Amino acid sequence: MSESKKMAGGMTPTNRAILIAAALLLVAAIGYAIWRDSADSAPKKSVEATAPPGDQLAALEARTRADPGSAEAWMQLGAARFDMGEFAGAVTAYEKATALSSDSAGLWSALGEARVMASERDPMPAAALAAFDKAIALDAKDPRARYFLAVKKDVGGDHKGAIEDWFALLADTPQGAPWEADLRRTIEQVGAIHKIDVAMRLQNTQARPLTANEMPVAARAIPGPTRADMEAASQLPKGQQDAMIEGMVSGLEAKLKANPKDVDRWVMLMRSRMTLGETAKAAQALKDGIAANPAAAGRLKAQGQLLGVPGA
Structure with a gap:
């Protein structure tokens, strides 16, 4: 079956399982992009962040109305909508953010992710691929874009190619990154489904040490007993x-x-x-x-x- 026919036929159970795994993995990948992009500044708290979900969303929407030229405001709204499962709304917000800040790989890959999750039939819509390609053009190491471009290979039948790309991403993953376990699980599951032996390679492939700028909030940004x-x-x-x-x-x-x-x-x-x-x-x-x-x-x-x- 051709890739286009597979796409047109909707999601298979295998494809849906991979995308569900992606949803879990990429919640953490969003955190990676935030850690990296904000490495030179202290974490910022907002009134919205401590409000109940409904109030938080309303406050973020009000902020975009008050300051429609703020890419950060649209990004935060997109992330909030995504967290609440409002994927179409997240797409709209991220599209606004990328229009205002077109040089952010993290925003482009977030837009691609939202477009994937908003799609009811096509497991990898062309608009999502375009966003991931844009992210990779800006930052070849963007983990979210790399993950999903490997998903495209798997969906298209190139299971070995997908696994190779995921292994490359695993080797570039900072030690202890919150998505490492999910990435390993994805490799293991796809290997099992398609009878590709990955056990020894998974055992031998280790994530790389964290740099200071990549160190997450649990280890760097929050003070407290160390x-x-x-x-x-x-x-x-x-x-x-x-x-x-x-x-x-x-x-x-x-x-x-x-x-x-x-x-x-x-x-x-x-x-x-x-x-x-x-x-x-x-x-x-x-x-x-x-x-x-x-x-x-x-x-x-x-x-x-x-x-x-x-x-x-």
């Missing part, structure tokens, strides 16, 4: 050591009780619990953080995966 802090505490007498560590974590928990909408502090609490080896409490922090911030569930889970939190 492993170095814990090592310093270990040099104190036992009583002082316990008091210091407990004081750090108790302080975090107190602040979260006062303001459970502070997503950054939930990440800090998860990191602190994992540093202390309290994995069950880290998992509970993830659960509580999501309960308090359902709109940030994707981000919290991605950070939890990066930190190794059980159940993330």
Whole structure:
């Protein structure tokens, strides 16, 4: 069957499974683009980020009306709509953003992703491919565009070519990146479906070390007790050591009780619990953080995966 006929016939169960995996993987890839693009500036909080989902969306829409020339405003609206499953609306917002900031690979690949997810029949619409090609032209390393261009090969029947491209992406993936596990799972699943042996290669292909600019919020942008802090505490007498560590974590928990909408502090609490080896409490922090911030569930889970939190 030709590629065009496969496309016209709609999504097969295999194609749909790959795209569902892509949706999960690329939530994290959005985070990668944000980390890289904002590496030279401190994370910014907004009123919209702490509002309930409906209010958040309304606030972002109001911002685009007040400042229609802001690519950042349209980008944030596109991301919010995408997170809420409003893919067609996300496409519209990202199209506005790319028109205003045409040199951002991350915006183009986000537009391509939204176009893929908005498509009800064609698993890889031409408009999405055009956006991914634009992203790659601007940044040949853009992980989201690379992932989806490999999906196109798989959908078109070039399963080995797709797996080769995913392996190349895996080799370029920063160690511990939240999408690494999903990328490995995609390679494994496509290999199994098409009887391509990938087990040994998966075992031997390791993600590369993170650079400082790529270091995500869980490890770089959010202050709080680090492993170095814990090592310093270990040099104190036992009583002082316990008091210091407990004081750090108790302080975090107190602040979260006062303001459970502070997503950054939930990440800090998860990191602190994992540093202390309290994995069950880290998992509970993830659960509580999501309960308090359902709109940030994707981000919290991605950070939890990066930190190794059980159940993330």
